[in-house]
Amino acid sequence: MSQVDLKQVRARAKELLGSYCRVCPVCDGRACAGQLPGMGGAGSGSSFMNNVRALSELKFNLRVLHGVSEPDTSTEIFGQKLSLPVLAAPVTGMKHHLGEPVSEDEYAQAVLLGCRDAGSMGCVGDGTQPEFLEAGARALGAVEGRGLAFIKPWPGQEFFDALDKVPNAVAVGSDLDGVGFALLRARENPVKPWPPSKLKEVIARAGRPFIVKGVMTPDEAELCAQAGAAGIVVSNHGGRVLDMTPGSAQVLPAIARAVKGSLTILADGGVRSGGDVLKMLALGAEAVLIGRPVIVAAVGGGSESVAAYLDTLQKELATAMILTGVARADEAGPEILWRG
Numbered sequence: 417m418s419q420v421d422l423k424q425v426r427a428r429a430k431e432l433l434g435s436y437c438r439v440c441p442v443c444d445g446r447a448c449a450g451q452l453p454g455m456g457g458a459g460s461g462s463s464f465m466n467n468v469r470a471l472s473e474l475k476f477n478l479r480v481l482h483g484v485s486e487p488d489t490s491t492e493i494f495g496q497k498l499s500l501p502v503l504a505a506p507v508t509g510m511k512h513h514l515g516e517p518v519s520e521d522e523y524a525q526a527v528l529l530g531c532r533d534a535g536s537m538g539c540v541g542d543g544t545q546p547e548f549l550e551a552g553a554r555a556l557g558a559v560e561g562r563g564l565a566f567i568k569p570w571p572g573q574e575f576f577d578a579l580d581k582v583p584n585a586v587a588v589g590s591d592l593d594g595v596g597f598a599l600l601r602a603r604e605n606p607v608k609p610w611p612p613s614k615l616k617e618v619i620a621r622a623g624r625p626f627i628v629k630g631v632m633t634p635d636e637a638e639l640c641a642q643a644g645a646a647g648i649v650v651s652n653h654g655g656r657v658l659d660m661t662p663g664s665a666q667v668l669p670a671i672a673r674a675v676k677g678s679l680t681i682l683a684d685g686g687v688r689s690g691g692d693v694l695k696m697l698a699l700g701a702e703a704v705l706i707g708r709p710v711i712v713a714a715v716g717g718g719s720e721s722v723a724a725y726l727d728t729l730q731k732e733l734a735t736a737m738i739l740t741g742v743a744r745a746d747e748a749g750p751e752i753l754w755r756g
């Protein structure tokens with residue numbers, strides 16, 4: 417049983433993050449709107465806020481006449497059994513975005529070890545400095561590769577050189593929406609969108625399960641499936657790359673209708689509670705990624721706090737499953753959501 421007090425963890429994170437994150441009671445993108453570098457969403461912050469709002473507007477059908485009392489929150493993705501369908505999202509840029517409350521290495525280790533200890537796994541990311549992915553690679557080493565690695569869509573050979581740094585990751589992928597960052601477009605060798613033919617070529621050469629992060633439309637989800645992707649993350653990058661997109665929960669049902677069964681569907685953006693996890697599953701995701709609340713846990717208390725946060729989510733998820741009559745996480749469907 418974890419002895420971590422998440423209230424204290426949040427207080428400590430608030431101290432360390434200072435003006436970079438106010439650790440609001442509900443992390444909804446309002447206080448930090450437009451704060452980039454930082455924790456905020458791009459521009460008006462509407463895409464971040466839409467993520468949170470889309471989930472909070474969904475309501476459950478409460479059901480009690482059934483036999484579900486010990487729901488199974490576990491799932492399996494990319495051949496890995498997870499105790500709950502929640503992964504820590506890839507996050508890098510401790511100095512640039514957060515004023516360096518911890519180092520890249522400390523962050524990546526806290527997240528991957530914490531997720532592993534909670535029976536799940538975490539993701540590592542990539543960014544302007546090669547050191548970011550290298551820190552992630554060291555953390556992957558500490559958990560025998562139990563994690564996913566997302567690499568920026570670097571041009572040419574650079575992408576494959578980055579892939580070589582994470583040989584043991586369970587699966588690899590690219591946050592193709594990373595082209596939204598001006599710093600990455602301003603390089604001598606800029607990142608650019610990948611046409612479908614390029615995606616197909618990269619997937620064939622990667623020779624490992626490949627995940628495309630940053631899919632927000634059914635047609636692009638279909639293109640990913642046709643290109644041979646093993647998975648997608650329905651995501652607007654936490655609202656950080658383009659202002660005025662819908663919330664990811666709003667686009668997820670149509671994407672699931674288009675590609676469910678042909679690849680693994682992950683989703684992120686605004687997931688804050690076990691109830692939010694269940695909503696994403698009901699809309700068609702197989703597992704979710706969580707960004708900012710994991711940052712708060714990792715900065716405020718390291719791997720133990722990340723594990724404690726995931727344990728809390730698992731308990732909340734189990735309660736929500738009992739009260740909606742869902743026996744297994746992979747059985748959650750749209751019928752548990754109230755349609756009025």
Ligand SMILES: Cc1cc2nc3c(=O)[nH]c(=O)nc-3n(C[C@H](O)[C@H](O)[C@H](O)COP(=O)(O)O)c2cc1C
Nearest residue numbers: 505506507508541542591653654685686706707708
């Ligand atoms: C400070 C910060 C840094 C991030 N760094 C990365 C990154 O390096 N690679 C990536 O794919 N996504 C990155 N993301 C986006 C997250 O992976 C994820 O898509 C997003 O945070 C999910 O939304 P949420 O924070 O509302 O849960 C970052 C997000 C934040 C807040």
